Amino acid sequence: MKVLIIGGAGMIGRKLAERLARDGELGGKAISSLVLHDVVEATVPAGAKVPVKIVTGDLPAAGEAERLVADRPDVIFHLAAIVSGEAEQDFDKGYRINMDGTRAVLEAVRRTGHKPRLVFASSIAVFGAPFPEAIGDEFLSTPLTSYGAQKAISELLVSDYTRKGFLDGVSLRLPTICVRPGKPNKAASGFFSNIIREPLAGHEAVLPVADSVMHWHASPRAAVEFMRHAASLDSAGLGPRRALTMPGLDVTVAEQIAALRRVAGDKVVARIRREPDPFIEEIVAGWPRRFAANRALDLGFRPDAGFEEIVRIHIEDELGGHIG
């Protein structure tokens, strides 16, 4: 089985690549080759059991998507995107990468005549306030960012290309990924991860919103599991509605902090500094908080066990088991 990851140098792409290279199989089928594509050079996972090929290029550029699918991958993970903040600041770049890039992949696949499973990384950013108490599987997409609009458009394309029989697509609306590894960034959602990651690493973190703010979270490990599960999902159970909201955890900031305290103690929690930022508070107020992700649950997607588990996953996967 040939596997292609587009966006293979990104946070989820890299973790997915590591997992697949280590397992050497996906859904019970041996992987014969793993191709990692990104605009920056992806890394061959250490100890890979399968041949890994690194391809670097600009996805929406002429011929790039065709080149990627020329050897007819059986499973394509499409995770390439520029993030919400950048898509909002650079309108043209956002549409070029996040919408035209997706369309280029779908068109290239269509031209091969092959019908691979395509797993597209969408986002809960396809939704926009006002929301019901829990957002169900039949709630409309009215994004309030260009990033969300580009993801919603890509979902529609994936579903239509699937309906026409050009490929077999599934779009996964990922929860906010927490704990996001790496450096703090200025993304409005950054604090959800910062308040866990930074204190665990011995650094101070700023909390710009009230403790009562609720949001929808999944660990990087859960996101990788969603991708793997989607790759071998039976098409018959999916029907024509190919966009699925992934199960997450609805936790408040207070619950996040309580979980951090139970795992890492008061000393670590004391590194969180409250500094309310009305600008961030207003943005976050428009975000979804809780979903009833029943279709995904029925199809076997599983959320993290709890926020303590999310904290422990971060300590295991990113800190080698050590708290700073």
Next chain:
Amino acid sequence: MKVLIIGGAGMIGRKLAERLARDGELGGKAISSLVLHDVVEATVPAGAKVPVKIVTGDLPAAGEAERLVADRPDVIFHLAAIVSGEAEQDFDKGYRINMDGTRAVLEAVRRTGHKPRLVFASSIAVFGAPFPEAIGDEFLSTPLTSYGAQKAISELLVSDYTRKGFLDGVSLRLPTICVRPGKPNKAASGFFSNIIREPLAGHEAVLPVADSVMHWHASPRAAVEFMRHAASLDSAGLGPRRALTMPGLDVTVAEQIAALRRVAGDKVVARIRREPDPFIEEIVAGWPRRFAANRALDLGFRPDAGFEEIVRIHIEDELGGHIG
């Protein structure tokens, strides 16, 4: 006030142009110029009170949309599209005209720096079965045709360009237009009109689905009113959700035929021949039947008075009051 109608040779476009040219005003403001664009040559309405300019061209072709908006129209009606049957049969053409064409218009407007009201003709084809008993304003878009996907994508673009302040857009999800005048076209929904129009003109009509099929209808006259009303709607009442389902009439084929019988008698109804078509039946089975179009009603959009009224409107507007 400068007005541009893209798709000005189409059925609604032509009727809208006739109405605006006759009124000489829109929303209480005098029209200084009316431009009618289409891929075929539009007609200058008889007795026009305003200067009418006819422009012919291929909307998604390079430079075409820019040319159209160069003189900064204040109101743009974008009705250009290829119909559902053709978009389903010619995948590339459908996306090129219905999606790339819309995007070209939005981009061209953005480049002018002007912020016109743009009224986009969307469709209830953005919805796909299964449906609730009545489809509410928060129900998701999961189109089951490429035409529907292209309209749903265009809606997302119109909303995002509006949110970014590039223009002031409204997408109107038109009910199926009945009675559609003229020759039968490639729309899969054609029979809803054929079974009224053809018998009234003394011709036989084919009914390819069961009498129990329910659908959501509006007359051409109602559609023109929706467009006019949308042109001067206050943006403040619209918020960021710029796609509105228009109010229609939920009638079954049996109710359509009963209304025709009441207006035109048994002899006319006898010209309907039942000839089930599995291709059409399958498409129609995925279509919506009934809506709760509350937002549009609250914003002052009004449905036809009843299906008999729809039949009478056709006889008045298309047959000079005479039944064949």
